[in-house]
Amino acid sequence: MTDDRRLRVALLGAGSVGSQVAALLLRHGDELADRAGARLDLVGVAVRDLDAPRDTDIPRELLTTDAETLLVGSDIVIELMGGIEPARTRLLQALNAGADVVTGNKALLATHGPELFEAADQVGASVHYEAAVAGAIPIIRPLRDSLxxxxxxxxxAIVNGTTNYILDRMDLEGADYADVLADAQRLGYAEADPTADVEGYDAAQKAAILASLAFHTTVPLDAVHREGITQVDAALIESARAAGYVVKLLAVCERRTDEGREAISVRVHPALVRRTHPLASVHGANNAVFVQAEAAGDLMFYGAGAGGVQTASAVLGDVVSAARRHIAGGVGVGESTRANLPLLPIGRATTRYQITLEVDDRPGVLATVAGILADGNVSIATVEQRIIPGDGTARARLVIGTHIALEQDLGDTVERLASSGVVDRVASVLRMEGD
Amino acid sequence: MTDDRRLRVALLGAGSVGSQVAALLLRHGDELADRAGARLDLVGVAVRDLDAPRDTDIPRELLTTDAETLLVGSDIVIELMGGIEPARTRLLQALNAGADVVTGNKALLATHGPELFEAADQVGASVHYEAAVAGAIPIIRPLRDSLxxxxxxxxxAIVNGTTNYILDRMDLEGADYADVLADAQRLGYAEADPTADVEGYDAAQKAAILASLAFHTTVPLDAVHREGITQVDAALIESARAAGYVVKLLAVCERRTDEGREAISVRVHPALVRRTHPLASVHGANNAVFVQAEAAGDLMFYGAGAGGVQTASAVLGDVVSAARRHIAGGVGVGESTRANLPLLPIGRATTRYQITLEVDDRPGVLATVAGILADGNVSIATVEQRIIPGDGTARARLVIGTHIALEQDLGDTVERLASSGVVDRVASVLRMEGD
Known part of the structure; x- marks a missing residue:
């Protein structure tokens, strides 16, 4: 085909993903050349420390600490440094010099995506980022092209492997959050400081990227409502199980009609998912993205959400696409944000809820609770009342499943329940997704 | 962006998919223009009968019976006629005139794919066919680009909805094949003549397309080994269930090392799939493609495998891609078949097997059976022997799970077992996939 054509590829970063990308570029040169239509010459790998230990061997002569010089004259720049700076500056330099870029940097995309896409548009270059969401799972291309x-x-979407691993083990073993987290840290599934994962920051970045793409709208990261899993305990998972549900940390991106106008809601929070739902069988550190589209119906994309070599597969797929585009010339695909739908605050989100209350077990309590719900525009779908055994007083646990309600109505109603005098304690309020 | 640009789109065929494509093109014009970078003007719809009833209304003035004239001057030609001719001739005409083409025609691709791809290469046009395999599920683009x-x-892969629907209901209800087939025909899940589905012809076409793409090798349809589901009965499904398996009609595409050389095996047959495998929970008429890749690990793509509007989603995704490519100019992506791996005959396939034998329940029988297996290079992984109750004679059912064996060894061994004198009947031989 075009084996005489050669493209210069610069790699910035040689961590767990970067070092695997380097290894695959060097090992599968012939196959990649065939698929890309040009040989991909790895001209250098920018690292912070030339002597740091790496997952794969990279020839010493390819290593450099000078990323800025490395990317001069490169046709394709792969950025796997992570973090905002200097990644942002280097990618802008690369784009301005006409290189096509590939990045797996979700933090950068979620905060500075529009800036990168605009820089690419200006020069007719392209930005590829399949590795930024759900590791090896092809989801960016299906959302942008297939749909x-x-x-x-x-x-x-289950887009954070650490929290899915923790919740899955809590579900399978009845174990407590702190114990599983400690074990996950010991096994390398969670970091020493697990905040980014367990508080939902990582998932929120991915939600912003997915929603931007799916709804052709710029979704700023700070507009994504975010709750983590630190409040999820063994009792909550057990009662979810008893009701036929599993608890998952979900990224939810929804197209909505709100007060007569089209809008979107983007949020990350633990949610009850029915055990028969395809997302319920996503175990361990795996990821899955469940998409409902007007014509296509329900689709699900499943696979490893992280891991150096797995994510390297997504990066190399992007490198081949970037190479084909670089050869074909013409304009980049560009990110369409023309739809520009308004983003709803969390109070305007709608979903079903499960409210668990501890109440006195005496006549009239259920009627009072039902009245408060009705007054608050929260419609009851299911109720289950059980005596709380063994504590002497006559108390009951009331588990209420609601129909679809507005988050702000639900919040107001729960406040009114808490101060109603008939409710001892609001044990939990959980969103139910995917029903 | 480029709203002044316009592309002429011709649609050939207005059946269940085609009429939905026409409706979506007409209804979502603005959104499609934004995503494609040009307005997509539907210039005509070629049909056989102007007055035939259709799923959606197509303006009368767009209809024509003259496909050949319609495609003159078109930028993008969508072929949803089905069958080999005149679809093949029309697509070649379109490609030779420089149009990019979109087709959902699996029969044509499986038999004349290379001819179409070469015609496209000659003029720098492109052939898009996401709709040809697994309906709405994006699988072509992930295989060709992401991986x-x-x-x-x-x-x-479960790529035939009709047979999955039948096998799923047999599994859930313990029903018999003929009863479920009759019901499926009544409900519209199976055609009056179900041969193409139940004998595996449809799945074999899709297997040829998937394998060609995954292994960068031309896979002729007649080289795909094919078995259907007509021999699968309630007893077989019940014994699979008892052993923790479900029976699925699978398209299997494997990269193999055979006698020291790299090769591929492509086949369609019923197979035992462990109930914990992601494919086991694909119910009803849904499709799923489970992919194992060297770096990416296990991936699964799940969704509706058929349906007019679902498949129309895949077609329109291709139309947008074709439009972007048409505007960008340059060369088409091309189908890489450079790897050109040899295709193994079914005898050289390897997998695990479950062999169910009815034997006399007397001393030495198991030793004889085990000896024949060992002589035939078939290694035993599990054995379960059960008395066959109630028929007076002392007979037993022997269920043998093998380690990975060569198909021709297995076949020879089963023949020797059948004629050994200790085996009354070979009740079933099933391949086990995905373990």
Missing amino acids: AGDRVQRIL | AGDRVQRIL
Whole structure:
């Protein structure tokens, strides 16, 4: 085909993903050349420390600490440094010099995505970022290309492997959060400081990226409502199980009609998922993205959400695409944000809820509770009342499943329940997704 | 962006998919224009009968019976006629005139794919066919682009909704094949003549397309080994269930090392799939493609495998891609078949097997059976022997799970077992996939 063509590829970063990308570029040169239409010459790998230990051997002569010089004259720049700076500056330099870029940097995309896409548009270059969401799972390309003729209605996604691993083990073993977290840290599934994962920051970055793409709208990271899993305990998972549900940390991206106008809601929080739902069988540190589209119906994409070599697969797929585009010339695909839908605050989100109350077991309590719910525009779908055994007083646990309600109505109603005098304690309030 | 640009789109065929494509093109014009970078003007719809009833209304003035004239001057030609001719001739005409083409025609691709791809290469046009395999599920683009930097090792795919619907109901209800088939025909899940589905012809076409793409090798349809589900009965499904398996009609595409050389095996047959495998929970008429890649690990793509509007989503995604490419100019992506791996005959396939024998329940029988297996290079992994109750004679059912064996060894061994004198009947031989 075009084996005489050669493209210069610069790699910035040689951590767990970067070092695997270097290894695969060097090992599979012939196959990649065939698929890309040009040889991909790895001209250098920018690292912070030339002597740091790495997962794979990179020839010493390829290593450099000078990223800025490395990317001069490169046709394709792969950024796997992570963090905002200097990644942002280097990618802008690369784009301005006409290189096509590939990045797996979700933090950068979620905060400075529009800036990068605009810089690419200016020079007719392209930005590829399949590795930024859900590791090896092809989800960016399906959303941007395969569903380009459809309308995405909703995405429910498990995009953080650490929290799925923790919740899955809590579900399987009845174990407590702190114990599983400690074990996950010991096994390398969670970091020493687990905040980014367990508080939902990582998932929120991915939600912003997915929603931007699915709804052709710029979704700022700070507009994504975010709750983590630190409040999820063994009792909550057990009662979810008893009711036929599993608790998952979900990124939810929804197209909505709100007060007569089209809008979107983007949020990350633990949610009850029915055990028969495809997302319920996503175990361990795996990821899955469940997409509901107007024409295509329900789709699910499943696989490893992290891991150096797995994510390297996504990066190399992007490198081949970037190479084909670089050869073909013409304009980049560009990120369409023309739809520019308004982003709803969390109070305007709608979903079903499960409210668990501890109440006195005496006549009239249920009627009072039901009245408060009705007054608050929260419609009851299911109620289950059980005596709380063994504490002498006559107390009951009331588990209420609601129909779809507005988050702000639900919040107001729960406050009114808490101060109503008939409710001892609001044990939990959980969103139910995917029903 | 480029709203002044316009592309002429011709649609050939207005059946269940085609009429939905026409409706979506007409209804979502603005959104499609934004995503494609040009307005997509539907210039005509070629049909056989102007007055035939259709799923959606197509303006009368767009209809024509003259496909050949319609495609003159078109930028993008969508072929949803089905069948080999005149679809093949029309697509070649379109490609030779420089149009990019979109087709959902699996029969045509499986038999004349290379001819179409070559015609496209000659003029720098492109052939898009996401709708040809697994309906709405994006699988072509992930295989061709997302995994372009990886090596696919194996694909296990449920690509025929009719047979999955039948097998799923047999599994859930313990029903018999003929009863479920009759019901499926009544409900529209199976056609009056179900041969193409139940004998595996449809799945074999899709297997040829998937394997060609995954292994960068031309896979002729007649080289795909094919078995259907007509021999699967309630007893077989019940004994699979008892052993923790479900029976699925699988398209299997495998990269193999055979006698020291790299090769591929492509086949369609019923197979035992462990109930914990992600493919086991694919119910009803849904499709799923399970991909194992060297770097990416296990991936699964799940969704509706058929349906007019669902498949129309895949077609429109392709139309947007074709439009972007048409505007960008340059060369088409092309189908890489450079790897050109040899295709193994079914005798050289390897997998695990479950062999169910009815034997006399007397001393030495198991030793004889085990000896024949060992002589035939078939290694035993599990054995379960049960008395066959109630028929007076002392007979037993022997269920043998093998380690990985060569198909021709297995076949020879089963023949020797059948004629050994200790085996009354070979009740079933099933391949076990995905373990």
